Amino acid sequence: MAIAPDDVQRDSVRYRAMRDTVEQMQDSLPGKLEITKEGIVHDMMSPGRPHELTAAQVSRRLEKLMPDEILAHTGTPDVEEEAEGIMRHPDVMVIAVVDMEGQGSFDPRTLIAAIEVVSQSNPDNDWVGKMRDYPLLGIPVYAIFDPRTGAGAVLSDIHPTPNGPRYATRKDFLYGEDVTIDKWTISTESLPRYDA
Template identity: 75%
Template sequence: MRAPAGLHELTALRLRKRLEKAMPEELAAHTGTPDVEDVPQGIMRHPDIMVIAEADMEGQGSFDPRALIAAVEVVSQSNPDNDWVSKLRDYPLLGVPVYAIFDPRTGTGAVLSEIHATPDGPRYAIRKDFVYGEDVTIGEWTISTDGLPLYA
């Protein structure tokens, strides 16, 4: 049996491949470095997958978070609040228009979009929940969630 960290990486790999198959060639479902950072906000994040135009990857230093088309996170078994609470707060503050969360603990997830102002700061207005096995739309691209591993 694989460790949850291996299943986390396998989920990210499968999602990256499915996204890249659906997207135009000039876009990438990037899983490497660097981070995305908003210096004035004092926020730095490293999404599991960043949907970004290859042209926006040029240059040195952190990516501008407003260049991201979407951030995709695979929930960590050891720290689920990081994805469901902290990043859910930070990504709209950073201006990331779409945030997709895949949770191998439960075989569920959510895609959040449409940033709007609230008294507590920018938040996502639309949330579409899904269960593994359904197709899910991230931005303009629909991918299958069939065969994504679960933490057992």
């Protein structure tokens, strides 16, 4: 299917309008705003202690194994691909220090891996939306930690499908098992769970 220049321009204008809206609203609303192919996603709850502790522990465990020039970054900015109309904010981004330099959003194709801790209030954002968006952005490895269930998955090997790029390989794990994210294997022992 060919895309006419008018369609591309209209999509670009729509994306910039959504991005402006997110920037204006982000500080006045609780939770996190992201842009997907479907529009703006609002995770209503600010991340709680188990969520943030999981992200911090996964980051720390990875960084103990990584060379100094690679970080498991838990801060800002977002990753953004305007051509795809997507702006996401992974909980942990495995990225080279050199690729963090400069201004603006990170180029998603510079990420080595994106790691998400599943939100209590919107689990489909991590298990469905980001599983669709991250291969579109070219992020080679996507790891999901789910404190609701004490389980997760690592997805890799992007391949083309009729519905766009998707991950071909999925390795599920349970908390307590070791998990490999790209080339680093960490323990999932003692990761916190959400209260029932």
